[in-house]
Amino acid sequence: MSDALQSLPRFLPELILMAALAVVIVADLLTQRRPLQNSTDLLNGITLVGLVGALVTSWQALGAGEAQSLFASMLADDGLLGVFRPIFCLTSIVVLLLGMRSKELEGVRLGEMLALLLTVTAALMWMAGSVNLVMIYLSLETVSVASYLMVGYLSSDRLSNEASLKYILFGAVSTGAMLFGLSLLYGMTGTLDLYGVRAALAEGAFGPGLLFVLILIAAGIGFKIAAAPFHFWCPDVYTGAPTPVTAFLSVGPKAAGFAVLIRFFYLGLAEPAGGGAIAPVGGADWQMLLMMLAVITMTLGNVAALLQTNVKRLLAYSSIAHAGTMLMAACVLSVEGVQAIAAYLAIYLFMNLGAFAVVILAHRVTGSFEIDSYAGFWKRSPLLTVAMGIFLFSLMGIPPFAGFLAKWYVFAAVINAGLGWLAVIGVLNAAVAAFYYVKVLRVMVIDQEIGPTPALAFSRLDLALLVVLVVPNVLGLLFWGSLDRVTEVSQTLLELG
Amino acid sequence: MIPLEHYLYISAALFSLGVFGVLTRRNAVNVLMSIELIFNSANINLVAFSRFVEGALGGQVFALLVIVIAACEAAVALAIVMSLYRVVKHVNLDDAAELKG
Numbered sequence: 116m117s118d119a120l121q122s123l124p125r126f127l128p129e130l131i132l133m134a135a136l137a138v139v140i141v142a143d144l145l146t147q148r149r150p151l152q153n154s155t156d157l158l159n160g161i162t163l164v165g166l167v168g169a170l171v172t173s174w175q176a177l178g179a180g181e182a183q184s185l186f187a188s189m190l191a192d193d194g195l196l197g198v199f200r201p202i203f204c205l206t207s208i209v210v211l212l213l214g215m216r217s218k219e220l221e222g223v224r225l226g227e228m229l230a231l232l233l234t235v236t237a238a239l240m241w242m243a244g245s246v247n248l249v250m251i252y253l254s255l256e257t258v259s260v261a262s263y264l265m266v267g268y269l270s271s272d273r274l275s276n277e278a279s280l281k282y283i284l285f286g287a288v289s290t291g292a293m294l295f296g297l298s299l300l301y302g303m304t305g306t307l308d309l310y311g312v313r314a315a316l317a318e319g320a321f322g323p324g325l326l327f328v329l330i331l332i333a334a335g336i337g338f339k340i341a342a343a344p345f346h347f348w349c350p351d352v353y354t355g356a357p358t359p360v361t362a363f364l365s366v367g368p369k370a371a372g373f374a375v376l377i378r379f380f381y382l383g384l385a386e387p388a389g390g391g392a393i394a395p396v397g398g399a400d401w402q403m404l405l406m407m408l409a410v411i412t413m414t415l416g417n418v419a420a421l422l423q424t425n426v427k428r429l430l431a432y433s434s435i436a437h438a439g440t441m442l443m444a445a446c447v448l449s450v451e452g453v454q455a456i457a458a459y460l461a462i463y464l465f466m467n468l469g470a471f472a473v474v475i476l477a478h479r480v481t482g483s484f485e486i487d488s489y490a491g492f493w494k495r496s497p498l499l500t501v502a503m504g505i506f507l508f509s510l511m512g513i514p515p516f517a518g519f520l521a522k523w524y525v526f527a528a529v530i531n532a533g534l535g536w537l538a539v540i541g542v543l544n545a546a547v548a549a550f551y552y553v554k555v556l557r558v559m560v561i562d563q564e565i566g567p568t569p570a571l572a573f574s575r576l577d578l579a580l581l582v583v584l585v586v587p588n589v590l591g592l593l594f595w596g597s598l599d600r601v602t603e604v605s606q607t608l609l610e611l612g
Numbered sequence: 613m614i615p616l617e618h619y620l621y622i623s624a625a626l627f628s629l630g631v632f633g634v635l636t637r638r639n640a641v642n643v644l645m646s647i648e649l650i651f652n653s654a655n656i657n658l659v660a661f662s663r664f665v666e667g668a669l670g671g672q673v674f675a676l677l678v679i680v681i682a683a684c685e686a687a688v689a690l691a692i693v694m695s696l697y698r699v700v701k702h703v704n705l706d707d708a709a710e711l712k713g
Contacts, residue, residue, distance in 0.1 A: 252674075259685075260684055263688055263689075270695045270698075273699045276700075279695075280689075284644075284647075287647045288631075291651055292650070294650075295627055295657070297654070305661070305668050
């Protein structure tokens, strides 16, 4: 009991989110009979306050205080969780703002959507903190179940329903396989605690049996980060879901999936080898497993993206490819890789949500997600075209945009670990990626629209949102020092090196 | 006493049946039933290991939590199936293919 009470102050961002969740549910019920716009504004406001509160408290908690375990070793409050918390809060805030401007969500009651958004944000934090097999499964399922509902939110829309059904079927099978793997791991080690698992595995060689278990567990984690071959849901769900939800799925659960991946493999299946390096235990070569996943994911994502004509599908495959790039950093077996993933995600957040913001604003005026409908945008709205250009160049990883910095972190970590061949495959993939990003820009700038081309008008809120998303991408190099200092904290994993 | 291996054979069989059902069935409700088999195979594992490993009660608690989560997931899944049925009047997965490519 006293342990739980002592843990509460370190749990403040999650508590704020839970409080906001309760208020949103009650306020939604109380305003059922009010005009839709009033009720939506009120609920958006409450959610925003809750998320900003969580962002501020998690920012203050970042790097303050010693790493410690919370709630009887269910969660670990350490540098890794500290860095991931603000990423989740920022994602949810941007998604909330995108939701206000989305044409698909206009005229829809948003109470439940906002309650789900707050739930998922808190559950993402639990995912990033969990150091117990039960907690990993529980938080992962909380995120999944809530995201199924968010994807199917437009209940009269065929695509939204279909996407949601596909998502839940793929999701349930992959988490089911993961659960079977976790149960076998429990049988091998006799404990559910990740540190206990490490201690038990260090005593013997389990070989192929352990590798089989790890493949099952990788199915669950791979589903969350959309890594091939567990990515099949990704393009369909991204296309069918309301676009703000798509934007959320492409960053939030992916980031949390990587946090779980790091904790599970770096803490549970490896022991510190000095100088921040780790050595796998239990006689299973999971580094090879992750390298194979990384190569397949990158290549498949980039090649499939070349063929897409729908911008949401294109961004889906692009997000698969980015997951592959981050998986490369997970193969380096040292805390340098952890920092590379954290820094990549922090930058990826701004470039990917930026691209989705442009997609949502363009959909307001064109009513279409086809790339062809972007023809003539350079004449209609130079501002939107320039913003899209910046986001896409950043996603490509071209200097001086922030995406270059993200790729730099990953490739530096991979090369320092002596995995030169992996870096070569990564660079080749980055070159392929440039083709499809440039294709979108070519349509926007060069292709002529048929018919009348009225100039596009955007509200002040739209412009402010674009500026907020563009600035980190453009000035990334200026903030390199502070980004480095902040993400360095992620290297202090509890009881690691 | 029934040895541990027998429980593991049963759970492995259930898991395989579940995966087979997911891959071959075309009706969404049948697929959901197969998914329940997968969850329950893991539950058998957890409880069996917990019974045979000294002082490891965690497995039984885990199994209880899995039952709760499986119920939540089934409720959400059936709600989505109902909602899709209202729009397209069937729950056949082969015809739910508006999204592909």
